[in-house]
Amino acid sequence: MTIGIIGAGLTGLTLGSLITDCEILEKDSECGGLCRSIAEDGFTFDCCGSHIIFSKDKEVLDFMLEKLGANIVKRRRNTKIMYNGIYVKYPFENGLSDLPLTDNFECLMGFIETLTNVNDKPGNFNEWLYYTFGKGMAEKYLVPYNEKIWNYETSKMGSFWVDGRVPRPPVEDIIKSSLGIATEGYKHQLEFYYPKEGGINALITSLERESRAKIVKNFDVKSIIRENHNWVISNGIEQRRYEQIIATQPIFDLMYAIADVPPAIYNALHELKYNSLLTVMLGLNVENLNDFSWLYIPDGDCLAHRVAFPSNYSEDVAPDGKSAVLAEITYNNDDSIAKLSDEEIITRTIEELDKKGIIDKATVCYSKAVRTKFAYVIYDLSYKKNIGVIMSFLNHIGIYPVGRFAEFKYLNMDACIRNALDFTKELNK
Numbered sequence: 001m002t003i004g005i006i007g008a009g010l011t012g013l014t015l016g017s018l019i020t021d022c023e024i025l026e027k028d029s030e031c032g033g034l035c036r037s038i039a040e041d042g043f044t045f046d047c048c049g050s051h052i053i054f055s056k057d058k059e060v061l062d063f064m065l066e067k068l069g070a071n072i073v074k075r076r077r078n079t080k081i082m083y084n085g086i087y088v089k090y091p092f093e094n095g096l097s098d099l100p101l102t103d104n105f106e107c108l109m110g111f112i113e114t115l116t117n118v119n120d121k122p123g124n125f126n127e128w129l130y131y132t133f134g135k136g137m138a139e140k141y142l143v144p145y146n147e148k149i150w151n152y153e154t155s156k157m158g159s160f161w162v163d164g165r166v167p168r169p170p171v172e173d174i175i176k177s178s179l180g181i182a183t184e185g186y187k188h189q190l191e192f193y194y195p196k197e198g199g200i201n202a203l204i205t206s207l208e209r210e211s212r213a214k215i216v217k218n219f220d221v222k223s224i225i226r227e228n229h230n231w232v233i234s235n236g237i238e239q240r241r242y243e244q245i246i247a248t249q250p251i252f253d254l255m256y257a258i259a260d261v262p263p264a265i266y267n268a269l270h271e272l273k274y275n276s277l278l279t280v281m282l283g284l285n286v287e288n289l290n291d292f293s294w295l296y297i298p299d300g301d302c303l304a305h306r307v308a309f310p311s312n313y314s315e316d317v318a319p320d321g322k323s324a325v326l327a328e329i330t331y332n333n334d335d336s337i338a339k340l341s342d343e344e345i346i347t348r349t350i351e352e353l354d355k356k357g358i359i360d361k362a363t364v365c366y367s368k369a370v371r372t373k374f375a376y377v378i379y380d381l382s383y384k385k386n387i388g389v390i391m392s393f394l395n396h397i398g399i400y401p402v403g404r405f406a407e408f409k410y411l412n413m414d415a416c417i418r419n420a421l422d423f424t425k426e427l428n429k
């Protein structure tokens with residue numbers, strides 16, 4: 001076999017569908033990684049967090065839609081931010097007129113002050129939020145929400161990943177938003193797709209079908225050794241040999257498997273920051289709970305930072321007459337949330353969502369919690385230095401990481417597919 005691909009998540013399976021002579025090694029008994037869905041009691045949930053399909057990259061969007069064929073629905077985003085009990089249109093800067101008048105004024109005023117900004121360019125993510133949106137929007141929503149989802153201080157994060165990607169909103173839009181004239185933001189995501197049946201895992205099922213003969217499941221890659229001109233990969237029981245390997249598993253799993261990694265590289269690895277995710281999946285005995293796509297919750301009195309309503313993406317993911325709710329909570333290994341049992345998390349989330357009027361706790365007919373170790377890459381201030389050291393090392397020994405936690409970048413599905421397509425083009429040159 002010429003090429004060994006490690007990991008059968010979206011990236012590994014995409015690579016597998018593009019490369020003829022390859023084998024895909026997956027540690028789990030199921031493919032899909034972060035794109036797995038579970039089906040129980042008539043509900044289907046994306047158990048590693050709510051997923052939707054969207055992209056500015058037409059080739060990649062077409063790739064995903066082609067894989068799903070007729071199994072697709074198109075939706076228009078109807079997303080809100082729950083700000084002090086009020087539903088504010090998302091993105092926040094496009095929903096200012098939903099705010100109480102004083103808050104609306106403070107956001108508008110803060111934004112106008114940024115137009116005459118003579119301060120130095122922002123040095124971190126916190127400064128960037130103030131610099132780009134102004135004090136009002138930063139303090140009321142952007143800082144609290146971001147610190148909740150990242151579970152990390154925004155002043156300890158870099159801004160290179162948003163700078164340029166998220167432009168300062170046009171003055172005209174902010175004035176219209178404040179006055180209550182409708183505008184839309186993040187337009188590339190205003191319309192999105194979702195599989196009609198099977199949750200986001202339907203994309204995986206389709207890719208898996210194409211590569212079935214190449215996939216080896218339950219193969220947890222534990223060691224990677226260079227022997228003459230081959231890579232020898234082992235799970236501790238069995239060995240497999242390849243001329244080249246492409247790594248799509250999280251960078252930590254990859255680095256621990258490679259023999260003789262110098263201590264300086266390990267030091268950089270241990271400095272990388274990420275967070276984990278708890279998803280609380282609830283089924284409700286309620287028909288059409290609401291018409292929201294998902295809600296963002298910056299408030300500190302509720303664990304979840306985001307609550308999605310998958311049965312509003314596709315009615316086929318809940319039984320007739322019922323609704324599906326998926327709450328997302330980020331945490332880190334050593335924090336107080338990590339120590340709570342699944343039962344405690346579920347009970348607390350149901351209570352909190354009930355108190356906020358998002359659900360009625362008496363209608364809950366299904367509940368489950370799932371933990372995902374690697375959820376979001378955190379771009380802390382030392383990120384570039386540390387990832388640079390690790391990637392130079394991998395490049396030097398000839399191992400190629402592709403995918404979200406392999407490259408250790410905040411990549412959505414479309415970017416993973418783009419990187420897999422580009423990697424394959426290079427390979428075939």
Ligand SMILES: Cc1cc2nc3c(=O)[nH]c(=O)nc-3n(C[C@H](O)[C@H](O)[C@H](O)COP(=O)(O)OP(=O)(O)OC[C@H]3O[C@@H](n4cnc5c(N)ncnc54)[C@H](O)[C@@H]3O)c2cc1C
Nearest residue numbers: 007009010011027033034049051052221249403404412413
């Ligand atoms: C909460 C959340 C919401 C998201 N929402 C969206 C969204 O709405 N839209 C969007 O486009 N993207 C979304 N994403 C991003 C999307 O999930 C990822 O970009 C994509 O799934 C990453 O795929 P991957 O194959 O690179 O990595 P992974 O899915 O992590 O796959 C890696 C694979 O490697 C396997 N593996 C690990 N260790 C080993 C080992 N030692 N040996 C063998 N195999 C191993 C794993 O089991 C896994 O199957 C979201 C992500 C999260 C966390």
